[in-house]
Amino acid sequence: MALRLGDEAPNFTAETTAGTINFHEWLGDGWGILFSHPKDFTPVCTTELGTVAKITDEFAKRNVKVLAVSVDPLDSHKGWINDINETQQCTVSYPIIADPDRQVANLYDMIHPNALDNMTVRSVFVIGPDKKIKLTLTYPASTGRNFDEILRVVDSLQLTAKHQVATPANWKDGEDCIIVPAVKDEEIPAKFPKGHRAVKPYLRYTPQPNR
Numbered sequence: 001m002a003l004r005l006g007d008e009a010p011n012f013t014a015e016t017t018a019g020t021i022n023f024h025e026w027l028g029d030g031w032g033i034l035f036s037h038p039k040d041f042t043p044v045c046t047t048e049l050g051t052v053a054k055i056t057d058e059f060a061k062r063n064v065k066v067l068a069v070s071v072d073p074l075d076s077h078k079g080w081i082n083d084i085n086e087t088q089q090c091t092v093s094y095p096i097i098a099d100p101d102r103q104v105a106n107l108y109d110m111i112h113p114n115a116l117d118n119m120t121v122r123s124v125f126v127i128g129p130d131k132k133i134k135l136t137l138t139y140p141a142s143t144g145r146n147f148d149e150i151l152r153v154v155d156s157l158q159l160t161a162k163h164q165v166a167t168p169a170n171w172k173d174g175e176d177c178i179i180v181p182a183v184k185d186e187e188i189p190a191k192f193p194k195g196h197r198a199v200k201p202y203l204r205y206t207p208q209p210n211r
Contacts, residue, residue, distance in 0.1 A: 010107040016095035040072040040080040050088025069097040
């Protein structure tokens with residue numbers, strides 16, 4: 001059965017390029033991103049892992065750990081990292097799981113149903129400090145993932161986890177948010193002292209609370 005939002009992220013112990021990890025222990029009390037790639041030495045994923053390597057500081061600022069996974073073995077990963085670092089002018093410092101027995105791929109339903117039985121789909125899982133899945137994305141092999149969007153989503157998830165707001169379409173960190181319908185009009189001044197503007201009774205904006 002496919003994992004759904006709000007499900008607990010399955011725990012596992014796996015070999016990675018940074019040693020053996022227990023996933024939940026490795027996450028600790030922070031956020032995590034688990035993302036899969038179908039195969040080592042593939043062109044689109046080479047650019048993706050390089051992009052993530054260049055923005056690891058952005059994830060760290062948000063208390064987010066990043067973990068990649070592929071069904072290829074550890075020796076293959078290590079050789080591929082050399083290529084990634086060379087071609088993308090970066091240093092891959094985050095772990096990549098070696099999953100030749102497809103333990104993690106099966107736990108997270110990553111095996112592509114319309115391709116080879118060892119071909120993982122290119123999935124992204126954002127996992128909260130409570131170990132619950134907060135977001136899932138799945139991409140085809142031909143389309144590279146937008147990690148700026150993933151950072152934007154993390155900003156939204158972390159904001160809305162602490163404040164009674166939602167983020168509108170195309171929202172970026174620092175922009176106005178929407179007050180959720182559960183907040184009554186009379187509660188707004190106490191909860192949102194920066195003020196608000198009501199476009200409709202159900203559409204009420206307020207400056208980002210944590211800014």
